[in-house]
Amino acid sequence: MMYYSRIKLLSVAAVCLLGALLCVPNFVRKPALNIPWPQIHLGLDLRGGSYLLLQVDLDSLTHDRLQSLSENMRQALISANLGYRNISIDQKAASLSFQPRDPSEKDRDVKVVEDLPRLVPNEFAVTSRDDGTIVLALSPDATRARAHDAVSQAIEIVRRRIDATGAVDPQITRQGEDRIVVELPGISDPERIKALLGTTARMTFRLVDEVPPGTAVAPPGDTILPLADHPDQTLAVRDHIDVDGADLTNAGATTDEQTGGWAVSFSLNSIGTRAFGDVTQANVGRRFAIVLDNKVIEAPVIRSAITGGNGIITGNFDAHQATDLGLLLRAGALPVPLSVVEERSIGPSLGADSIRAGAMSLAVGFGLVIVFMALFYGLFGWYANVALFANLVLMLAILSLFGATLTLPGMAGMLLTLGMAVDANILIIERIREELKRGRTPLAAMQAGFERATSTVLDSNATAFLAHVMLFVFGTGPVRGFALTITIGIATTLFSTLFLSRMLMVRWYALTRPSTLPV
Amino acid sequence: MFGRPLLRFVRNDTHINFMRGRFVGLATSAVLSLASLILFFHPGLTLGLDFRGGIVVEAKTSGPADFGKIRSALATHNLKAEGVQAFGGPDDVLIRLDADETTNTNAVVDEVRHAVAEAQPGATIVRADAVGASVSAELLRNGLLALGISLLMILAYIWFRFEWEFALSAVITLVLDLTKTVGFLVLTHIEFDLVMVAAILTILGYSTNDKVVVYDRVRENLRRYRTMPLRELLDLSINETLNRTLGTSCTVFLAALPLAIFGGASLSGFAWVMLFGIVVGTSSSIFIAAPLLLLMGEKRLRKDTRPAVQQEV
Numbered sequence: 001m002m003y004y005s006r007i008k009l010l011s012v013a014a015v016c017l018l019g020a021l022l023c024v025p026n027f028v029r030k031p032a033l034n035i036p037w038p039q040i041h042l043g044l045d046l047r048g049g050s051y052l053l054l055q056v057d058l059d060s061l062t063h064d065r066l067q068s069l070s071e072n073m074r075q076a077l078i079s080a081n082l083g084y085r086n087i088s089i090d091q092k093a094a095s096l097s098f099q100p101r102d103p104s105e106k107d108r109d110v111k112v113v114e115d116l117p118r119l120v121p122n123e124f125a126v127t128s129r130d131d132g133t134i135v136l137a138l139s140p141d142a143t144r145a146r147a148h149d150a151v152s153q154a155i156e157i158v159r160r161r162i163d164a165t166g167a168v169d170p171q172i173t174r175q176g177e178d179r180i181v182v183e184l185p186g187i188s189d190p191e192r193i194k195a196l197l198g199t200t201a202r203m204t205f206r207l208v209d210e211v212p213p214g215t216a217v218a219p220p221g222d223t224i225l226p227l228a229d230h231p232d233q234t235l236a237v238r239d240h241i242d243v244d245g246a247d248l249t250n251a252g253a254t255t256d257e258q259t260g261g262w263a264v265s266f267s268l269n270s271i272g273t274r275a276f277g278d279v280t281q282a283n284v285g286r287r288f289a290i291v292l293d294n295k296v297i298e299a300p301v302i303r304s305a306i307t308g309g310n311g312i313i314t315g316n317f318d319a320h321q322a323t324d325l326g327l328l329l330r331a332g333a334l335p336v337p338l339s340v341v342e343e344r345s346i347g348p349s350l351g352a353d354s355i356r357a358g359a360m361s362l363a364v365g366f367g368l369v370i371v372f373m374a375l376f377y378g379l380f381g382w383y384a385n386v387a388l389f390a391n392l393v394l395m396l397a398i399l400s401l402f403g404a405t406l407t408l409p410g411m412a413g414m415l416l417t418l419g420m421a422v423d424a425n426i427l428i429i430e431r432i433r434e435e436l437k438r439g440r441t442p443l444a445a446m447q448a449g450f451e452r453a454t455s456t457v458l459d460s461n462a463t464a465f466l467a468h469v470m471l472f473v474f475g476t477g478p479v480r481g482f483a484l485t486i487t488i489g490i491a492t493t494l495f496s497t498l499f500l501s502r503m504l505m506v507r508w509y510a511l512t513r514p515s516t517l518p519v
Numbered sequence: 520m521f522g523r524p525l526l527r528f529v530r531n532d533t534h535i536n537f538m539r540g541r542f543v544g545l546a547t548s549a550v551l552s553l554a555s556l557i558l559f560f561h562p563g564l565t566l567g568l569d570f571r572g573g574i575v576v577e578a579k580t581s582g583p584a585d586f587g588k589i590r591s592a593l594a595t596h597n598l599k600a601e602g603v604q605a606f607g608g609p610d611d612v613l614i615r616l617d618a619d620e621t622t623n624t625n626a627v628v629d630e631v632r633h634a635v636a637e638a639q640p641g642a643t644i645v646r647a648d649a650v651g652a653s654v655s656a657e658l659l660r661n662g663l664l665a666l667g668i669s670l671l672m673i674l675a676y677i678w679f680r681f682e683w684e685f686a687l688s689a690v691i692t693l694v695l696d697l698t699k700t701v702g703f704l705v706l707t708h709i710e711f712d713l714v715m716v717a718a719i720l721t722i723l724g725y726s727t728n729d730k731v732v733v734y735d736r737v738r739e740n741l742r743r744y745r746t747m748p749l750r751e752l753l754d755l756s757i758n759e760t761l762n763r764t765l766g767t768s769c770t771v772f773l774a775a776l777p778l779a780i781f782g783g784a785s786l787s788g789f790a791w792v793m794l795f796g797i798v799v800g801t802s803s804s805i806f807i808a809a810p811l812l813l814l815m816g817e818k819r820l821r822k823d824t825r826p827a828v829q830q831e832v
Contacts, residue, residue, distance in 0.1 A: 189644065189647075194625060341625070341654045342651060343625060345646065345647040346645075346646050347645045349579070357781050358786075361778045361786075364777035364781065369770050373770070376528075376766060378522055408786060409789070412789060416771065416775060419772075419773065420770075426766045426770075430760075456731070456732055460728040460735075461728070466672045467720045468720065468724060470672065471716075471720045474661040474662070475665065475717065
């Protein structure tokens, strides 16, 4: 207990040295050399920026799938020369049901529905109820898998859109099953980005059916859609999609040569080009609607076949709208709608103030604890102070090693850790003092002090550790940073007190062989 | 300063008869906690943005702020501001709006930005937070879950390391500490948000730490003095650990104090709650946790002929 092998001494010293080395990158500019340079990142509350929490509307995913299945089913039944009544979608049960025209056709109906193409194996099951209703139910597993894919795709699209705005160092992460966190350092007014992320940007080209103006009920196979510029005016647009925005290869803002106004040009890939050519050739004289997120941007009359695969969209755009629409079309449509449910924006001035406040508190708090230990515990108090400093260095080192994010509550957590860290030393010193009073020799007292105090130190830190792990698990944002720094702090505290300060005290004893202890 | 310590809290042979005041201590604690509970229900906690949902925008105007102009600009944008108030300097404005299930907080916060820009050209938005109602409900649930599970884990850990009397009296004491902290929050109007949950959990961790140290000594003394009545034994244990208890609470207090003074708006509330919690947690180790242990363990812990704890680490 009172002897440290050379190996042990060296390894404790080596850990401290390594810690000090790992801290260096935080204070020195990265050299031109290509070496790893792990740094603590400043949280958005310290450097300024925006945090956006996006909710993925997974219900709409199910709804869209049921909608397209019902469309497929209708066509399959018609082409198999079967009739149907009362096709209805039950959103809650994620199912689709209809009644056969004639009970005798039931088996053939079921077969047709069973043969509908599935996106994944076992995507849905078909059953027929006693009352003759045929039910197609989506399997929860398949739905979940699709939802997971959709969120991954959405994250990809979000990333592309944000990158296109030129934002620096954005962080985009999945949170839970249906949330996406977007962190934008340096952007304290995220209005434009929110608008970009809140737009699904699903563009389709579909034919228009001429109906008398003001018709409220759409003809079969059509949907009444409002115009983007005049929401009070509507058009009956076919549900069948002739050309899909997914077939776009490029898009960008441009000016319309005829009117001089802003427009968005686009080019299609080979599939899109062929489809566009076919439909324009066959429908000269009809109106062809460009639909963006269920709003008609424009519906020009087809004058001649367009086979080049290029075109322009001339809505009533201004420069911004044209640029953003081009950006959205280039980045692709979101597979599911997103909405911003939480926003936290911090201006750069507040961040700088917070850093100052945090650093000031840290310095003053550290100083106060050091003075206290010196006054109340003398020489051994100074050993505790050395350990405290090592503790701070090691905490910074581990945070840099993980590339962790330092938040304002995280700085508070560091300070509190330093306050708590000397507890272990206080326990040891007080114990040594008691053992001396019981009449033990200095050597025996120190030995007993270390031994007895160790279990107490472990017990008391274990409970604090448990509380903060819980906080890390259930907390979000800056609070997690707080829990993380305290959890790391507990680990470094155990090292710095149970190894370092103890070793210092033992070495001091071995060198001076005192007859009394300064306690 | 580099040799013997210059100062001590109490002499090593101190013998304060803490247990004599046990009923006074318990009664005071019970009254304070009861009062806090009443405060919790009326007028209740000031919920922060995290748990209430809504919008808070902080702006810095280029000159002294004109509140009337900002209010009327908000009104023309059809925004019903819960409060447009000053904080800090004359050019600092805080705008708060409530939100319910139907509010699109995301759009509202942009409207507020526009309104401020119209009313006070040149103003900068220092901070803008918007939390939707569904998110705030979830944050509150998670916060309370973290508190509850932490308490259970502390109970389990102490039970595992000590005996059930220790665990139970510790958790009862912690709950009493917790209620008083809630009372403090209500009285001071400090907003209860996620950061406050972190503060409370830290207090719980600190307070448990303090109790564990006293209990550890009680356990040791139970073995050392086989015949000493529990009451005397508890007094002895508290007195023996008194210097450490006061020393550690002092260092933690000193560490948290600068946060309260320099920490700025976002941390000072947190730090004041911490300071309060440190005082409550330290005193409850002596005046609540130990008397509870005496009440629960008087018969059992002493009549037991087996060693009270199986082993010493």
